[in-house]
Amino acid sequence: MKITTRKVAIVGCGLVGSTTAFSLVTQGVCDEVMLIDINEERAYGEMLDMRDSIEYLNRNVKVKTGTYAECGDMDIIVITAGAPPKQGQTRLDTLEMSAKIAKSIVEPIMKSGFDGIFIAISNPVDIIAHYIYKLSGLPKNQVIGTGTAIDSARLQNMIAQTVNVDPRSVHAYSMGEHGDSQMVPWSTVTIAGKPFYDVIADNKELVGDVDLDELVYRTTQEGWEIFNRKGTTYYGIATACVGVIKAILNDENRIIPVSTLLEGEYGERDVYAGVPTVLNRSGAYDVLEIHMTPGELARFKESTRVIREYTDRIMKLNL
Template identity: 35%
Template sequence: MRNKVTVVGAGNVGATTAQRIHQLGYADVVMVDVVEDLPQGKSLDMLESGPVIGTDALITGSNGYEESANSDVVVITAGIARRPGMSRDDLLLTNMRITTSVTEQVVRHSPNCIIIPVTNPLDAMVQNIYESSGFPRERVFGMAGVLDTARFRTFISQELNVSVEDVQAYVLGGHGDDMVPLVRYTTVGGIPISELMAEEKVEQLVRRTRQGGGEIVQLLKEGSAYYAPSAAITQMVEAVLLDKKRILPACAYLQGEYGINGLCVGVPVKLGAGGMEQVIEIRLTAEEQAALQGSAASVQELVEVMNQARAGA
């Protein structure tokens, strides 16, 4: 019997994620969206690709959550997207309301699932979904660090003209302009990046990584990135469904790790069948710890805005 994955949101990120997971072949997929007939049309198109790509996995679309019942993993991409000139913070309250409503439906129909939020502003939305769900922290963790790290690795591989497979890196902290690429832990074929390029060039790539999402928004004019985000989501889903025990950066609810308590922030975690099975604590320098605390403070500001909105509702 195949696993079941629900993707909430049939926009570019959600639909591309559903396509990638369906193509893997070992999970049936349900795509949910409020727009009438949109998820049904996209899922039927994907289903008809099955004979060509060689998968018997099912993919269905729905405007409700009944078809999603008893999902193993639910990916939440629903929300409005960033537009040029719009910060992630601008999205906050609208997407808070959307993700709260979605989470209520997800919990009702799939009470034992693992939830992977993707909606921006990511860290605040993970916090909102975690609190709204009532699930243990092991079953709610967000996708951002895998994407940010992939961007960093891409830029490094291009700069050095080496395979992306040989570039290893971590990006911690919030999914925004104050994310924390860990240069000290970044290697190419096991060689520290500091041995391979000048400090000024490393700093340039760090800046580009922090602005990676905005760079794509500016180029597209309308909409935001979805090919790389959907690949990152799929890697996390696969780690759970296949119990891979992957060590990946994800937005997790911290309970004292890294000196942060009661806040969802990007850190290395172990992902397996139990969800977020372990927070991996690595030793940081004083400068790295200060940067992570600064990034967490930015997330805390958004959480406080949401708390004020709830209190005033």
């Protein structure tokens, strides 16, 4: 008889990392959560606090602290450690420092014998995920960035508010960069199967004039709206990450727009970008290549151009 234990490590116990870990514990997603942070006291304190919650939850998830050397038997490692942007910066402005941090994490983890799945949250997430892929030498399906998963959730919320429906009835993807250049293929957006264009046309009195470009802009700025008010975001992105983890550990074949390596899809190669992806126990199992209009595809390619430009820059630095 073989009994397997599902283990997830979180690297970085700041607000994003600790919230991700707590979501794993409260939802009972895995059997064991290991916290790793350069500030060992912070990690230990988070562990103690989470452990105190077990009595009142549905199951006992073991929470412990650990080191990179103990990562060899982990199924999934989430990297949240990175350089937070300062006021006036973009996610891309933090690239070099975040890449250095990623390298200092990935190299010792790989020495532990780790052969599981990396999930990157650290920004700029598309480029950091690609960098982790190169550093680790793992197959592309085993290195994922959270990509536009959170952006798509934000977009669905905004569309739902526009037409007054539950956001879970909205099917829409934000794609490309998790950043200012992301785009939305509006021709594929539906509400309970009805094309969004038709919903707008049929409900003029309800929705009025809908500015699609404004909705995209608001989606790109939502994170900054939160950042400017409370210093950072963590509930949304942590929950999105846990959604990705659940899809993998439960072998769900669920489609989530994560950042994965494109190898011909949408006419793009050797670039990580947020695209609808089938997630199961193997990680990023397959890319769902949706059909876009020529104009939408052009905007997607402009977004991947931005990602590639910065990816090439960090690869040439040889940090």
